[in-house]
Amino acid sequence: MSISLAIDTSTSRTSVAIVDEGAILWHGFRDGGTAHGHALPALVAEALIAQGSIDKVVVGMGPGPYTGLRVGISFARSFALARGIEVIGLCSLDAIATQVRERNDFIIATDARRKEVYWAQYSNGARMTEPSVDFPADVALKGLPMFGEGALKYLLTADDEVQFPDVVALVEIAKNPDLHIQLPIYLRRPDAVPTSERTP
Structure with missing residues (x-):
């Protein structure tokens, strides 16, 4: 038995699930492109009420906007470090x-x-x-x-059912070591940069 905490903040949706070998023990999400910092701790707190014992953490590594993506990855790594468990990064797409x-x-x-x-x-x-x-x-x-x-x-599809990463699927994808990634997929610099780094 291996119980996984799955997290993704690569899109405007913050998603969390706890999965035990394919069985969904808890699943929830909050929408809001700037709400990740508040939504993620609240969702994880709710999830841990349902299942407090976690064996590993699986997290979407993007691509995604810098700030939101960093919230999820930093939280996942800190959570795993505090509990001495494995954290696995995967492509959110x-x-x-x-x-x-x-x-x-x-x-x-x-x-x-x-x-x-x-x-x-x-x-x-x-x-x-x-x-x-x-x-x-x-x-x-x-x-x-x-x-x-x-x-x-951008009106390139009419399918509104497939929009966001399925964090339950992240746990299944994590079974393939070839798909594990170590670094966040930012693809470009953050929108906010220090004044000293801005182009005149």
Whole structure:
């Protein structure tokens, strides 16, 4: 038996789940692109009431906006360190792709703000490209079906059911060591930078 705490803050949704070998013991989320810092501790506190014993932490590593993504990753690492348990990082886009029924080539796109999207291409459920950040119109030129919050925001899909990472799926994805990643996928610098680093 291995009980996992799964966390993702790579999109405007903060998601948390506790999963025991495929059985969902607790699952919850809060929406709000700037609410991750408040939502995540509250969700985890609720989750731990249902199941206090955790064996490992699984966390979405992006791509995603810097501030929100950092909240989830920092929390996951601190939680795991305090309990002396393993933390596994995974690409958040993969946890959206698991929800797509399309079995041929398709694209997952999330909102990167600045009128851009984070995206990756998939084939038969497997990621074929590294995550990138581009303008929606440029990604649309590939002519493939698109899914995700970013695709919906920029009217590149009508599918509003597949938008956010499925944190329960993250636990399943974590079973493949080849998909584990160590570093956050930021893809660009944060929106807020020190005054000394700004271009005149």
